[in-house]
Amino acid sequence: MNPLFTTVKLAGKTLKNRIVMPPMTRSRSTQPGDIANELMAKYYAQRASAGLIVSEGTQISELGKGYAWTPGIYTRAQVAGWKKVTDAVHAKGGVMFAQLWHVGRVSHESNTGGKQPVSSSALQAEGVKVFIDDNNSPGFVQSSMPRALEIAEIKDVVEEYRHAALCAKEAGFDGIELHAANGYLINQFLDSKANNRTDEYGGSVENRLRFLQEVVAAVCTVFDSDSVGVRLAPLTTLNGAVDENPELTYVEAVRTLNSLKVGYVHIAEADWDDAPDMPLEFKQAIRDAFDGIVIYAGKYTADRAKIALEQGWADMIGFGRPFVANPDLPARLAKDIPLAQHDPDTLFGGGQRGYTDYPAAG
Numbered sequence: 001m002n003p004l005f006t007t008v009k010l011a012g013k014t015l016k017n018r019i020v021m022p023p024m025t026r027s028r029s030t031q032p033g034d035i036a037n038e039l040m041a042k043y044y045a046q047r048a049s050a051g052l053i054v055s056e057g058t059q060i061s062e063l064g065k066g067y068a069w070t071p072g073i074y075t076r077a078q079v080a081g082w083k084k085v086t087d088a089v090h091a092k093g094g095v096m097f098a099q100l101w102h103v104g105r106v107s108h109e110s111n112t113g114g115k116q117p118v119s120s121s122a123l124q125a126e127g128v129k130v131f132i133d134d135n136n137s138p139g140f141v142q143s144s145m146p147r148a149l150e151i152a153e154i155k156d157v158v159e160e161y162r163h164a165a166l167c168a169k170e171a172g173f174d175g176i177e178l179h180a181a182n183g184y185l186i187n188q189f190l191d192s193k194a195n196n197r198t199d200e201y202g203g204s205v206e207n208r209l210r211f212l213q214e215v216v217a218a219v220c221t222v223f224d225s226d227s228v229g230v231r232l233a234p235l236t237t238l239n240g241a242v243d244e245n246p247e248l249t250y251v252e253a254v255r256t257l258n259s260l261k262v263g264y265v266h267i268a269e270a271d272w273d274d275a276p277d278m279p280l281e282f283k284q285a286i287r288d289a290f291d292g293i294v295i296y297a298g299k300y301t302a303d304r305a306k307i308a309l310e311q312g313w314a315d316m317i318g319f320g321r322p323f324v325a326n327p328d329l330p331a332r333l334a335k336d337i338p339l340a341q342h343d344p345d346t347l348f349g350g351g352q353r354g355y356t357d358y359p360a361a362g
Ligand SMILES: Cc1cc2nc3c(=O)[nH]c(=O)nc-3n(C[C@H](O)[C@H](O)[C@H](O)COP(=O)(O)O)c2cc1C
Pocket: 022, 023, 024, 025, 026, 056, 057, 099, 179, 181, 182, 231, 268, 269, 270, 271, 272, 297, 298, 299, 300, 318, 319, 320, 321, 322, 347
């Protein structure tokens, strides 16, 4: 028996299996206003047989937005849009967390209402492109040169996370996941090569962890800490965030999250083809540092997931790309039904094609 299909407790609920639909940006929010909609409700509800769904990255503020057409979670209209999604998922017996996202320097003035993007430091993510939609001529551009947040502004961003968590609660989400991975704002504080601050937010591991810690504390005033997860990407180099000593930094990060009693840590091992091998000792060190649920995602199959769960360094496994074209993925994995392949051209933007029109098997 594959332990993927056993229940597990999270956020006071019994999840029906250990399969996670991890966050996947699909860029189909209603414009203007970055509002979640009926089509998105249908898409997520189709995938409600996952033990846990984590929403696509959802910006917490105008400055937190990195790409055209991604949804937000800070206005009244956005809350109402997401309520349609959580209602549809709950009606199918699903459990859903919102991924709260601030992109920091991975943006462009076109996506931030003309404001200069911000980061831990005035360091540009060279070669990193973002998607913009200027005057209806969409395309990719080099991300902008950011400015470093001042200390008072860091406190304001922490407050924006708290506000977004309040919005997520009102929208009916069962919890939230902080996007601290893939080179976005929190990651720009964590990783030594993206953070050259000389104040209490830069330098030592303890200082680089301070922003994450403050954000976790803020959102835990809204949700119980076991309804809060944190996504980390220790080894991937996406969006130019690299740490000199990832094992030291990230085991310490997980220790800190353990002391804050968050419900889960979610390790992103792969992003597309960038899938550095994460040594077993590193995974074991994360396991030893954390008492809650540990989720891994990145190129997993049912067989690899089984090994991870049996060896004990993971409690749940995310399947990203497989969920795109297989809305009934848990049933297919359980019955060993061959998986459909997704169309890469319809991942971002557009309508129902390549989004809600992938059928369930039989
Ligand atoms: C289309 C697409 C969009 C993604 N968007 C996000 C996102 O918004 N937030 C995030 O943390 N990861 C995002 N990811 C990464 C996935 O959550 C996952 O970690 C990755 O796809 C590796 O898992 P897989 O090999 O099973 O697909 C995205 C991946 C894909 C394919």
